[in-house]
Amino acid sequence: MIEANLLGLLNIDSFRHDLIQNIGVAIMSLSVIFVILGLTYFKKWRWLFKEWLSSLDHKKIGIMYIVVAVLMLSKAGFDALIMRTQQALSVGNHHGIVSSSHYQQIFSSHGTTMIFFAAMGLMFGIINLAVPLMIGTRDVAFPWLNSVSFWLFAAGMILLNTSLAIGDFSGAGWLAYPPLSELQYSPTVGVDYWIWSLQIAGVGSLLSGINFIVTILTKRAKGMNLMKMPMFVWSILGSMTLVTFAFPVLTATLALLALDRLIGTHFFTSGGGGNPMMYVNLIWAWGHPEVYILILPAFGIFSEIVATFSRKKLFGYKSMVWAIWAIVILSFTVWLHHFFTMGAGADVNGFFGIMTMIIAIPTGVKIFNWLFTMFRGRITFSAPMIWFIGFILLFSIGGVAGVILAVPPADFQLHNSLFLVAHFHTMIVSGVLFGYFAGIVYWFPKFFGIRLNEKLGKIAAYLWILGFIVAFVPLYALGIMGATRRMDHYSASMGWQPLFIVAGVGVLIIGSGLLAIVAQVAYSIYKHLDYRDKTGDPWDGRTLEWSIPSPAPSYNFSVLPTIKKPDDFWDLKQTNRKVELNYSDISMPKNSYLGLFISAGAFSFGFGVVWHIFWLSIIGLILIFSSIIIRTLDENTEYIITKESLIRDDMKFYGEAK
Amino acid sequence: MDNNLAIKAENSKTYLGFWIYILTDCVVFASLFAVYATLHSNTNGGASAQMLFSMPLALTQTLILLSSSLTSGLAIISALNKNKNKILFWTLATFILGTIFLFLEIREFNHLVAIGDSWRESGFLSSYFVLVGTHGLHIIIGLIWMIVLSFIIIIKGLTIKSMKGLVMFNLFWHFLDIVWIFIFSVVYLMGHMGL
């Protein structure tokens, strides 16, 4: 497969697309040009590189994750809009707005982008922002590694989006089952884009997983033993444990598929002694835990929010911890339920069906515990709480659908149908996304020093809940009517079209919900003088992050806290306990541009492999390795913040607050 | 926090992080072993493990890698005695043994390709080349690591950072040794017995 050509498989045809895609390319290029012009006009390039792109500050990295993730959410949201339009129109003699192969690329890219770059990005963003503050430390265990993780994530994201403009994307679905994803049936570079963007981002996630486990285990404030950690931190520990066990499987599996396509091995080919179903097993051995990787942090966020807005201790702390670890362990024992229809035999199907249902138990316990946290509380229905209500209402329905799907013979009828699609969107949207949105609204004041407008926030939440119902209830119904997923066209006699149109309206409502969120942030920033958080504790919070000024200073804590009780900050406020402040000089990590270099290296490597431009890949690898070596040799990686300037900062914030 | 404590905390988190990394790498190898176990009888009408692998060669490779683990352990002992030259000597010995191991592996790969049994021929051969090759790739990274490490020790001396690197390298190298023992048993020994 080695090409003699300097540009590998790349040629002028790689840039030719149909109309819809050209519009996409135009929007993407214009936005990039717009950003470049804006940065130049306002002379912000230096600021961008110095303050942000090279930053090792976990808060800035977290914000960059969220910015990228929101962009990807919008992009994949457009994909959803095209899909809904296509399915609303492409009936009988009408053929919709895109071709079948383009439609397949769109839903593949929708799923891939949403899971890997929207959901994972929001998740790592929130973890980066909140975890160090909640455990009372100044940074993560490995700040430089953290920046590398983010930059690998960014490189994967850019590679994925490059496929829009250069070449095509995979049309084999978000998990690219072989043999469809093998060279024989997908000869273009689409699947390679899919493989390498996930591979690069996946390595970043793996490094983040290691980083946060070590951070949580070794960098907690004095006195904070494990059973005094906030529930959010527990759920991150669970989620990151899953990352470290699951992501290596993804890395290995993607590598094997890549080798099949690149050097002609026979791992998953049909024929040649390959075994396509082995891929399905392997990918779900990662894929099922991945679902819990995403949902556990959302559970953690809700645990914090319910307690805070009910002004009451989280109910059943120990139960919650056990539930998390039960979920962590069980999530590795259920992967086969994604392919009951493979014909594995009644014993195997029965076993995995039962294991799947057992996961519903700890999840149910968590829901009851949240409800009982509200019991005898004083509940304020701020925006995060509205997200929570929406979460319980919808997520429970998704859970019921999940339990039904866990019964193998019931799954035979619902698998691959739109019922299944509706089920996992209920889990991922009303579970994961609602949780992350709630978390962002909740923690926003801490990082920007501005509270968000309540009214727009609530409107956003209501729009999302309503839009979700309108978009996905029809899909449950369509599944029952026998509609399968991923169809670019269907016959009019099925009676599906009205429901597809309703679902399309739902997507528009969800879209307006997304706009409401943007409006909420924009309006609050515009009115920042009115919305300033002067106390550092806008919600009367319970955990350590609310004990410091807003926006959180680069060093987080001028004096590292000592913990006596769970929810120590709340206890401190209730009992008027006094804290002694012993200031001393601290050292913080210096900025580093090497993350950016590694990102560039990873992108060149990925792009080179996708297009068989191997000299580019080698340059990429050299860039990566030399950056690592340079970092190893660098002794001068920290700077000192003096005691005096710490005192000055604190005086300034708390002086103003008074 | 006084300086010593800070260094201690720093070390413990680095080691913990490295252990977790090793764990994730174990999962990678576990996946590859699972793949090999699934595919090893899918010979596609071609050569099987029993026909291809020579026990003497695999045994030689095993002995070489085991001795390299010993020499890298000796480097650690020299580090405890703060003997810079001895550290460099044992690291060099480890490097040479590692290189010989890698040479033997590449020679075997070349031989297989030359007699027409490359990774393209069957699921079995694909999984064999990738399992053993991934281990080989780790050996290459280990060799590069040794070069960088020796370089740092020569230039900067026995600093805390370079010693930390030495300890982690040792962990890594022993880990590769253990993986190889598994490869030797599952691929070569069981293959030889026709299991």
Add this chain to the structure above:
Amino acid sequence: MKFFKIIALISVPLFFIASIVIYVSSHNAQVFNSAGIIASKEKSLILFSLFLSLFVLLPVYIMLIFFSIKYRADNKSSKYSPNFGSSRIVESVWWLIPTILIFILSIVTWQSSHDLDPYKKINSSTKPINIQVVAMDWKWLFIYPEEGIATVNAIYIPKDTPINFELTADAPMNSFWVPQLSGQIYAMPGMNTKLSIMSDKLGVYSGRSANISGEGFAGMLFDVNVVNQSQYNNWVKDTRLSSRVLNNTSYDQLAKPTENVTPFSYSFVSPELYKSILYKYNATDDNMSKAMGM
């Protein structure tokens, strides 16, 4: 005001969901509109698990609404216990109720998995008919080995007769699904899966591929015609008169990727065709069981 807001918040979605349910029940809800014994058992299984789940769903909804109203911050008359954080009894109940429900459902799951195992042959006094199914790019080939005929994108079966399908693919993986007759099963290259069904109602039931297999996948539609035994016999007779035969040459012709293929039939099929398609990808039973059990 507040009261109306809550009523509106609850009733608008309920009204919406109700109208969707009405729409579905007035159209062909294929999964629930079963015309075969397997499909109807699967339907009751879905409804039973839904029913059982309500024992968790309803308490959750009732508590959520009740607590939200009663313990809202401006209702100062309600009790406030900020430190009420655990109760062994209450938490045990949380663990116990779902555990009991899941235990019941587990027994049902285990039994139904065996009872409705697609590989299990259906007991009947009527002699079963074997049909070999090949998923191709992008159409379905149905071979009737005993009758020596084959069809593309159409199946004829007699009512009240067990049908034993064997399935494979000469294409990427597909999933064979006729919702009104039974749940789906994968058709995979190099592998042989099985499915047994029996229809108890005359009619035409639409079937399709439920798993993406490339560009023409949405057009992989076929009709299952359930007819009387005599009509079936006539159909077999007529089909034998067809001018097309399916041998290696015409198979290669058929195997070329085509989309939205209109049904047609072959009067003769070489008996070893299915096996040769299956073994083209070097399948052995050994590989098969390994892929499943991994």
